[in-house]
Amino acid sequence: MNDKLTSKQLSKKITDEYMEDAFHAHDNNKLVGYTTAISPVEIFVAHDIVPIYPENHAVANLTAKKGVELCSVVEGMGYTSHLCAYARSDLGYRKTGVTVTRGIPDPDLFLACNAQCFTLTKWFQVLARRGDLPVFVFDTPEHILDQKARKEIVKYCVLQLKELISFLEKVTKRKFDYDRLKEVMKYSAASSILYKKFLDMAQYKPSPISIFDALIGMAIAVYRRGTQECVDYYQTLCNEIQAKVDQGIGVLPKDQEKYRLYWENLPVWFKFSDHAKLLGSYGGVILTSLYVHAWSFEFDLNKDPLETLAENYVNRFSNSTIEDRADMAMDLFKKYSMNGMIMFMNRSCKAVSFAVPTLKEVLTKRTGIPALVFESDMGDQRFYAESQVRTRIEAYFETLDRLGLAQKTAAA
Amino acid sequence: MWESLNLKDVVALARDPYPSIRQWARDTGKKVVGSTIADVPEEVIYAFDLLPVTILGTHKPLKKAPSHLPDNACSLARSNLELALSYEGDLFSGFVLPQVCDTTQHLSDIWRINFPDKFVTSYLAPRQADRPSARYWVKEEIERLIDSLGGWLGKKLDSGALANSIALHNENKTILKEFYEIKRNFPGAITNKQFFAMMKVSQQVDKAEFNKSLKAIKDGLKMKKGKNYTDVVMVGITCDPPEIFDIFDDLRVNIVGDTLVTGTRYLQGAPALNGDAIDALADRHFKRGFFSPIHDNVYKNFEEVKKLYKETKAKAVIYVHIEFCESQEYDLPDLKDMIKKEGIPMHVLDTEYQTTSLSHVLTRAQAFFESLKGGSL
């Protein structure tokens, strides 16, 4: 039925239906659960809880440059200006109702998974206090290097997933259906493989996608994984990108693609398209980041669903040690033949930015490629110095040119 | 070395304990293991014949740490890393680093990468505390700590040594609680600065020796009531620099209760000696009071603060905010509202490790206590 729709049309259709379902959740006897973008949402889907991601809503507002307006309101409420801009803009939205979308439905419960960050847990607690609503913290200890500890961590997480299921059964007064979970896992596994395939198309030269395509393309993986439509969407997307590859169509034409870049951190949302244009003018295209790969799960359907869920959610990049993050980034460097890196110190996101200085050291040493490091905020324009960033970018490309790095692939 | 200290010595030691710890390590030939806050079971480290030292920042200038961290990393983390990188790193043979928030999680990685030749392990405290899995996990982590210390040192933990260690730590806490009781009733007998210096030093030196000093100091105290003291409850994680306590002492403000991780929370839930030691240490984790990164309920914090305020008949609550501690910053606006609604006067102290000038703290605190006395709050 969806055969004729493009991925863009399909994305819109899926999103509209999803939001419609969310806004009418109570009419259909469903609950709305706020959750974190990296969380075992498969359990929600299997239990007919509509997952809502306040982060996604925040992205829409921050991309539309609503950051300052919303964040300022929150500072007036006593929150400091260096908390995550997602949280600040969300609390601002709660206070003012200002949003560039139709908003998001109010929550009935919360699932905070700290594999992504600790901020979300605290932010959800603030929201939960307002309505005296239940919060379930899915605690994922850091995926430390010790192999024995990793096994124990997975056991601890499986125990918690069982607790999560009991929690949901209690709140909804409905029995959890493990067979349904198995179904959901099949969709999640299939869409994750396709999502990764889509991201990995950045390996081609010229690359048919940039990170900006990946950031748009990842949305469905974030909020609709565990569904057939999510699988359909990524199949369509992969087909479309493959067609571009077959025709040799790149983000930049082949002879202009001088720099294939790695990006560390989340994007500066309100500069999203400006950055793409600016970099393109220097022959640069950002191909990937660890961030977009956070949703390329590798679920093992032969395992107990709770075990494979636990394994996958604890080992996300954001819950991995800096040593492991460096290895993951190096894999991407090699696979995508990248020859430049932009490292963004995002004052909003300590969870990612804490690793940046050390990662920069490690990656520049291991690749022999210099890095551009700049500080700003992903959503609050007050912390973005336009001319400074432009000058740095310009100087960076001059350095790469001087070093003769154009089109040279990363050393192993 | 630490068995016959007087109060003045203790205050000086609290300011910079490291030369003394160095000397002690040289004299005894024992290894020193550093931990940041909170909740590392130091009894286990001590039972391996190591000296557990809680690292609580340095007052020396920042040199190396800023280049490893984001600008808005909390000042405690920055100061701790500086201490290890620039000043005292060589003193420690190993580190046990607890992870409670994003900052401590990543700090552990940075720390390990910067000390490749030392024993560095993380203590993964659960960041939820109300479900059975949390207890399971605390026990697992204590056992993992025992295994990794044992692997590093090439020896097994002696259960008798662990029992003795727990007894010694419990004794220390009992004495500190007695001091607190004296302080509450006889503020003229012991100053805030002296009391919190004893608390801090207890977390940094060998208690087998220090308990002797504490007992002698206690026996020698003159029970002076003092006059015109205003009793307050202090809420937060840590309170630094120690000169903040001077300000309270000068203003004749007596801290009669607190929820600090380096204060009362350190004293809570002494592990029982009559059962399985690891179970007892795990149980203790759940008997301790609210700590923002691991407890999910600010109401609990509020209830604790309210209870303490009532029990101690304090006149106000002083909240110590550590610059850039996001854990506190998400809780504070609501906590403030709850406390205000309850009609409890509250003052927020904005603190930063490495601060040298406290004039702003003094001016604001003076204004607060003057209006408190004048009844205008």
Ligand code: SF4
């Ligand atoms: S941007 Fe960073 S701090 Fe903010 S919610 Fe996402 S992971 Fe957490």
Ligand code: SF4
């Ligand atoms: S809890 Fe706060 S003070 Fe402690 S390390 Fe984390 S951010 Fe810093």
